[in-house]
Amino acid sequence: MKELSWTYLWLSFLVSSMGDWLYRLALPIIILQKSGSAYHAAATFGVSFIPWVLFSLIGGSLADHYAKKKILILGNLGAIGASLFLIFVLKSPHIDFSLLYLAVFILASVDPLIHPSFQSIIPEIVAQDKFAQANAVIQTIDNTLSIMGPLAGGTVVMILGGANVLWLDTFSFTVAVGILWLLPSSSATKSRKTIIRNLRFDIVKGVKYSFHQRVIFSGSMMFLLTNFALNMFEANFIFYMTKTLNYPLINATIAMSIGGIGSLIAGILGSQIVTRFRAGILLSSSTIMAGLSTLLLLLNTNYLYIGGILGLVSFFGTINVITYFTLRQRTVPKEMLGRVVAVTRMVSYASIPVGSWFGGLLLSHGHPMIVVIMIAGIVRTLAGVMAKFSPLGREK
Template sequence: MEKTEPNFTYLWTSFLVSSIGDWLYRLALPIIILQRTGSAYHAATVFGVSFIPWVLFSLIGGSLADNYPKKKILILGNICAVFSSVFLIGVLSFSQIDFKLLYFAVFILASVDPLIHPSFQSIIPEIVRKEQFAKANAMIQTIDNTLSIMGPLAGGSIVMLLGGINALWIDTVSFVLAVGILRLLPNKIESKRSKHIIKKLWSDIVEGAKYSFHQRVIFSGSMMFLFTNFALNMFEANFIFYMTKTLNYPLVDATIAMSIGGIGSLIAGALGSKIVSRYKAGVLLSSSTILAGISTLLLLGNTNYLYIGVVLGLVSFFGTINVITYFTLRQRTVPKEILGRVVSVTRMISYASIPVGSWFGGLLLGWGEPMFVVIMIAGVIRTLAGFIARLSPLGKEV
């Protein structure tokens, strides 16, 4: 990217390193809990707790990005992640897991992402020329989609070879490496600092909330995602338990299924722009939600891990098309000067159901209900969410 290429290289390299660490964390933590306790409830609850900070801190992260140097926020965030990760490892090292401490440690570590993610997104225009924005975002998306395929298999192999705790140590090292890479970004990247950050944060929340709730199409979309995220995470939070404990597959087979599922996202990412430009947004959003729900119900048809992987690929394909369509619709209809706040508010609404769905799915399994019931409820809720979206103002959006 000519003059800005080295700086962007530092950014995407730090993203790659930390994302690899994230995959190790996502796989290692539920495996450790399941091996130590055998409890689907605790494994699913930990998964859900990790999303609560997105509901609580998303708007704060956006306000920080607008008022403080983004490079410093990214570096300090990763430093905090190092100490939080070490604390989590310490909690897991006790012979008897204290689940209150575990939930607290997971919450603290998960709080880093929503606080620094807006800075990561908004620093790109500062280090990349405007005509290179598309290429820069495509690079980030390519890394993300590729890791959705390679991450489960590579991460699962590391967890099996080195053990869950050692995998978490590697995750910790990834934060340290990210700090070192981010320090290479130029110091001239600065943001205007507000002296009234609390007052500005409150005004941002009020303005963003008013617009989001009064814009019926955008609000309908966030409500659709509220229910689809509830359904999706009923199953996703309990996937490792289902594969390794219920179906008795080795971890490698579970990660193979996850990797096959990631191919769906990769294909959707490649075809998304063509599909979104060809169909009406309302029809595409409701239809992709319905098809994702029906695809989820296909998991009831067979328990072969390759079959499960293919079905997960269908679910992730329709889910990714769904997200691309909504993001494009939001960018097209929301004024630029308020877009960041609307993104934060709608994300808070849609993410609010993730911890609840994770907890509910784990609770059902803890009560002795079979995974069949969890999958059935999740598929039906997601399908109904699509039909309701078709009848809402969102479904009438062209």
């Protein structure tokens, strides 16, 4: 029964992730086509991560006290409505950016509310000795799509147009709801009134636990710096490839697809690597290597070379994620896991809007992408060095 439940969970993740890839590709392309603004493209990307700071703790508390299956289903239903609103906004010949930011914010608010449930439901349907393998499967799915998604998604965007592609994203949420419905219902949970009444207490308890667990908190601080650096570059990638380097969209998506190969390899080998090396060494070393690899982007602007370097960066980044998720699931009590996932994700994601905005701001003020890449590589490398000398770096 557990194996079947796990199959339903990763199938729903696969379907919704396919839709997300189309959305992530289509949105900046639509903005660049209609406005030509790198700033608005990067700012929109950053807005999509603000809800992680605002709503993660609520999502964590819900995950620990409410039926996770219901949260996942209701979240995807909400995403359908938000996606339809976004399509309506983008149908206009001229983008109303205030409405666009609102639509993106609403759609992005779904993830922080349901992600803790997704992460914390894994220990309920997977044996403890299979945690690393389960996380590797999720990362493998994500990373396989990072290879196929850009090329296939870019082709679909060019054929159908960006706004029309968003209908496929809406459809993916609908299919995900149908799959999640097949999950077994969990045992009785607290009433809604009780959950709402105890929400503040639960959040405070989750925050205190997360901050007092020095290893877990050190990891979230490492990801805070890592995400700042990563999204300085990632939020401006399409602009860099199509506007700065003047590559056609297909070349940009080929580079992204090549970059996804590194993630795929890491996902396949992740469970073996995580079980053979100390978590602290893996986390600090992979962060340092990802930062140094980012600096290699300064040496060449050929799109195939860029793809290869992105592959290196994504390999180390994926090993990093699998290691940390496994460490967190192994060390945090199940009844606290949802809130800890929420707190650590909130802290680590707080820098994404700032990094996206800062990278776009540098470009809009005439600074070359070389400056963005250099800052991103240095910050990520230093994050790994700091992690090495933190409690995280000493973790077994």
